[in-house]
Amino acid sequence: MSTCPQSNLIEALHDGRLGPTEAASCERHLRTCPECAARQRHLAAVREAVRAPVDPPTPLAHQRARNALLRAAVAEPHAPPRHRRLALVAGVFFAASALAGVSLWRAGAPPAPLPELPAPPVAPSEAPKESRPVHAASNAPASAALPSSLPAPRVVAPPKPRRVASRPAVAPPTTAPASAPEAPPRASPASRDFAAAMDALAAGDFGVAATRFVDFTAKYPGDPRSDEAAYLVAITLQRAGQTENARTAAQRYLRDRPDGAHRTQAAKIAGAEDR
Amino acid sequence: MTRATSRQAALTEAADDALFEQMATGDLAPLGELFDRYHASVRHFLLRLQVDAGEVDDLVQETFLTASRAAGAFTPGAPGRPFLFGVAAQLVRRRRRGFARLRRMLESLGRHPSAPSTSPADRTEADQRTAALYAAIAKLSDRHREVLIMAELGEMSGVEVASALGLPPGTVWRRLSEARAELARRLKGMQS
Numbered sequence: 001m002s003t004c005p006q007s008n009l010i011e012a013l014h015d016g017r018l019g020p021t022e023a024a025s026c027e028r029h030l031r032t033c034p035e036c037a038a039r040q041r042h043l044a045a046v047r048e049a050v051r052a053p054v055d056p057p058t059p060l061a062h063q064r065a066r067n068a069l070l071r072a073a074v075a076e077p078h079a080p081p082r083h084r085r086l087a088l089v090a091g092v093f094f095a096a097s098a099l100a101g102v103s104l105w106r107a108g109a110p111p112a113p114l115p116e117l118p119a120p121p122v123a124p125s126e127a128p129k130e131s132r133p134v135h136a137a138s139n140a141p142a143s144a145a146l147p148s149s150l151p152a153p154r155v156v157a158p159p160k161p162r163r164v165a166s167r168p169a170v171a172p173p174t175t176a177p178a179s180a181p182e183a184p185p186r187a188s189p190a191s192r193d194f195a196a197a198m199d200a201l202a203a204g205d206f207g208v209a210a211t212r213f214v215d216f217t218a219k220y221p222g223d224p225r226s227d228e229a230a231y232l233v234a235i236t237l238q239r240a241g242q243t244e245n246a247r248t249a250a251q252r253y254l255r256d257r258p259d260g261a262h263r264t265q266a267a268k269i270a271g272a273e274d275r
Numbered sequence: 276m277t278r279a280t281s282r283q284a285a286l287t288e289a290a291d292d293a294l295f296e297q298m299a300t301g302d303l304a305p306l307g308e309l310f311d312r313y314h315a316s317v318r319h320f321l322l323r324l325q326v327d328a329g330e331v332d333d334l335v336q337e338t339f340l341t342a343s344r345a346a347g348a349f350t351p352g353a354p355g356r357p358f359l360f361g362v363a364a365q366l367v368r369r370r371r372r373g374f375a376r377l378r379r380m381l382e383s384l385g386r387h388p389s390a391p392s393t394s395p396a397d398r399t400e401a402d403q404r405t406a407a408l409y410a411a412i413a414k415l416s417d418r419h420r421e422v423l424i425m426a427e428l429g430e431m432s433g434v435e436v437a438s439a440l441g442l443p444p445g446t447v448w449r450r451l452s453e454a455r456a457e458l459a460r461r462l463k464g465m466q467s
Contacts, residue, residue, distance in 0.1 A: 011452060015426065015433065042459050049408045050427040054322045056315055061332075066310050069336050073303050073343055224304075261311060 004035045014043040059265055060201075060235055067198060067228065190220045194229065201232065206240035231262035234269050291355035298346035306343050309355060314339070316428075317359050323424045324367050325413055334370070338363040360429050361439030364421045371417060404462070411461040419454035422447055 006029050012018050013026045030037050057065065197212035213236060216229040223229075230253050237246035250269035253260060260266065291312075294305035317338050321331050342362045349358055412420065425436045426447075433451065437444040 011455065015451075017433075039459075042462070043455060045404070045408060046412075046423070046455065046458055047427045049405060049412065050323055050424055054319050057318065062311075062314065065314065065332055065336065066307055069310055069339050070303075070307055072336060072340055073306055261308065 004033055006033065007036050007039055010036050010039045011043065014040065014047075060239065063228070063232060063235060064198075064202065190216075190223045190225070193219065194223075194225050197229065197232070201236055206236045210236040210240060227257060227260050227262070230257060231260065231266055234266060238269060292349060292351045292353060295342075295346045295349035295355065295358075296351070298343050299349070303343060306339065309342075310339055313356055313359050316356055317363055320360050320424065320428055321363055321367065323412075323428060324364070324417075324421060326367060334363065334366055337366055341366065357425075357429055357431050357435050357439050360425055360431070361441075364425065364440055367421070368417070407462055408458065411458045414461065415454055415457060419450050419457065422450040423454040426451055 006026065009018065009022070009026050010030070013023055018026060030040055193212065193216050197209050197216055200206075200209035200212055210233055213229040213233045216223075217226045217233070220226055230249075234246050234249040234253060237243075237249055240246075247270055250266040253266045254263060254270055257263070289305070289308075291309075294309050297305050298309075314335055318331055318335050321334050321338075322328070326334055338359060342359055345362065349355075412423070415423065421440065422436060425431055425439065426433065429436075431439070433447045434444050436442075436451075437447040440447070
């Protein structure tokens, strides 16, 4: 196939395996040898084809994939180190008290005693997404925000007022029974609210999702996901066609979180005419 | 060593190996950052390995999950991308071994933006050549393709490819050479 004695050097040149002297002499040779030049063009064409960009994921798809990954990573039972195990226990406790907190809130009581998670950087004890349908209570304010075109929200029976409501759980996580870590993780209120917002986003109810993300950032400013949530406000507004509001939200994100993980994207939205 | 606190701010600037080091201790906080950095690259890599578009997002996620679990195996000082490519390639191999192989290459060919699906008459000669090239890459054997794509897309040396795939470097060079020769052969056949 190849007749030129130099032809096997072309590939080495292409892969950067030649030293500077060899490379220079090989490049000189290329100018005079059509066969080797053709070979080099072929190698370059292959490289170009492989590197040609593929359709990039949209910011929304990226966001969804990112959240799915973090959810899966936390759900994964691979040898959780001690602090995660504790967080899991705490999560179980707080989940138990969550209903209490929510019904209290519904009944018009001040929302003060909502328990805050101890929150290691990645959300502890996420429940698998499908395990918890959107809660009626978290649905109510959101649907009010978007009057029309709500495709029958997935609402479970509204929580009955419960006796436990008067007793906000403050049990320290360390007192949890030893068997607790084996129990399936239950959602914390924050996780549930975040999941509810993500569900609305996934369902295409952008107005609803935006409201829920705003609520989330207000309610759980210390939660590791609040950065995501704040950014997603801008994304969802953008998707809802509210370009002006999206820009405002992005600008707010940049102002409040100058070191936020999404500052680059947010800057794009903040500066964009429309996208 | 103890970078435990105040890491959220530092995270965005941290080197890849710092992220992996942190994950090796079981702290998954850097996973999101790692994903932001490399998900597009990994996705590109998987698509070029002829992973079906419907499966690619699953595999991207699996890649990062597996990488977080295997973070202890990460070489300090190394960049993250070759490691992730290695994990992704292993997952693809495993998947292909597990399932009966359905050849979807013509279908996937149609998805490449640079491979127009219109009638041949409309295409320029350059377009036709590019399309032929993608078709030829799709027809490579898996072992040839993974080496080629990793070397070209990842800008990785043969030694790096070899360590990412768990092969001897000599094997990588040979396969790389064979893959390119095979492509040249197929393209020549199409031209005449």
